[in-house]
Amino acid sequence: MSKKLFIILFLLFIIFVIISYFIYENSKINIPVDGTSQSNIPYLFNNIVPNGFSKVELPDASWELDEYGRPKGWNNGLVVEDSNGNQFVWVPCSINSSDLTTYGRYTYSTDDFYLSNDELLVSDIGDLFVDNDTVNLVIKQSVEKYGGFYIGRYETGIENGNLLNKKTRDNTELNWTGWSNGNLAIKQNLQVWNYITLDKAIELSNSFIDNETVASSILTSYCYDTTLKWISSTNNSFWTNMYEYGNFNNRDKDGLANTGTSSNTKLNNIYDLVGNVCEWSTEKCIDDVAIQTNLTAVIKGGHWHTHSSAIYSRVPTFPYYAKDTIGFRIILYLK
Secondary structure (H helix, E strand, O other): OOHHHHHHHHHHHHHHHHHHHHHHHHOOEEEOOOOOOOOOEEEOHHHOOOOOEEEEOOOOOOOOEOOOOOEOOOOOOOEEEEOOOOEEEEEEOEOOOOOOOEOOEEEEOOOOEEEEOOOOEEOOOOOEEEOOHHHHHHHHHHHHHHOEEEEEOOOOEEEOOEEOOOOOEOOOOOOOEOEEOOEEEOOOOOEEOOOEOHHHHHHHHHOOOEOOOEEEEEOOHHHHHHHHHHHHHHOOOOOOOHHHHOOOOOOOOOOOOOOOOOHHHEEOOEEOOOOOOEEEEEEEEOOHHHHHHOOOEEEEOOOOOOOHHHHHOOEEEOOOEOOOOEEOOEEEEEO
C-alpha cells in the first residue's frame, strides 16, 4: 500500500468516527432541568418504554413532548402499563449527575435523606446491613444506561385468590404463601398479596417478566431509598408530613386497605410506598445477633398499625414470616 493511499484511508476513517459520534449525540433528547447549573441533560426517553408496555397519559405526568423534546411529566411519575393492565412508574435517577437524584442507598437524619458511599450500612443501634450485589449491579448498569428504573405503581396485589390459612411463622417453610389460585397484579383496588415469605415473594417478583428489553425484581434497598429521595426532592413537606402519606395506625378503623384506594397515599403517582403494608426487600441484616436469631431479612416502609417513622427504617425480621402486615413490590429494569 502506498503512503498516499494509507493517508487517504486514515483520513476517511477519522471522518467516519467523527460522523458516527455526532449521529449518536444527536440521537439523544436534551432535557433542560430548571434551576440547575447544567442547562441540558441528555436523556434517552425514547428508549425507556419496554416491549409489551404502553404509555399512560396523566394530567401531571404526560408523555407528550414539550418544546425541548422531553415528556412534560418526566419528573412527576411517568406511568406505563402492560397488556394486562399492570402499571409502573418511572423513577428518573443517575449514577453520577448532580442534577438528578443519585441512585444509591440513603440514611435518614434531621428531616432529610443522605447518600451513603458505604456498601455496609450501620443503623443507630448498631445493626449491619448489606444488599444483594448480584441484583443491584445489574440494576445499577441499567440506571447508568437509561437514567432510571420502574417501580410498581401499587403494592403487589392478587386477583381472584383464596386465602387458605394465616401463618405468622414456620421456619420449615421458607417458600410459602397462604394465597392460592390467584393471579399476581399491580393494579388498583386489589387485595394486597400478604401472607407470603421472603423467598416466595422473590420467586414471584423475578418471574413477573423477563424478555429482551426488561426484567423484574423484588424491591431493593437501592431502589426504595432512591425513590424516597426522589419523592422528597419534588415534595418539600415529605419528611415533615410523611405521616399523612400512608395508611398508618389504622388498627381500630378500616385496617388494611386495598391497593391504591386513597389519593392521600399517592406521591409522584406511586401509591402506598410508605404505608399500608411493609414490603420485603433484597437487603440483609448481617450482624452476629441477627444471624443467631434468624432476624436477617429486612422489610421497608410502615404498615397499617404502626408509626410513620418506619418508612425510612431498616427493620430486621424473620425471612419465613408470613403476616398480614408484610407484602412486596416489584421493580423493573431495562436491559
